[in-house]
Amino acid sequence: MPSGGHRYRPATVRFYFDTDVLGLAKIVAQMRSDVTYPGDPGGELFKRHRGSCPITSTAVLDSEWIPEVTRQGWLIITRDANIAVNRAEIAAVREHSARYGSSGRT
Secondary structure, eight states, rough: OOOGGGOEEEEOOEEEEEEGGGHHHHHTTTOTTTTOOOOOOOOOTTEEEEEOOSOOOSSHHHHHHHHHHHHHHHHHEEEOOGTOOOOOHHHHHHHHTEEEEEEEOO
């Protein structure tokens, strides 16, 4: 809780950065309150409080975190080229109507 006993308003997370862009995610999360990533402890920024990420580890399989991220309505940011060619990952994206942006090359 910030000094003075005031609580920050909750941040609205809109973007989930995948494990393969974790370094970038940690930098962007210092500048934007609407970003999270696996293992994100949460924090306060611009008088907004971002809770911890429900994906608690970078070891969580894509087929497990994709449904959770899509339930949250977050856009997935990834460099994972396999997400476009791996059958299990394609199925998870389609089944859960995931929205993602990838700079991965196929």
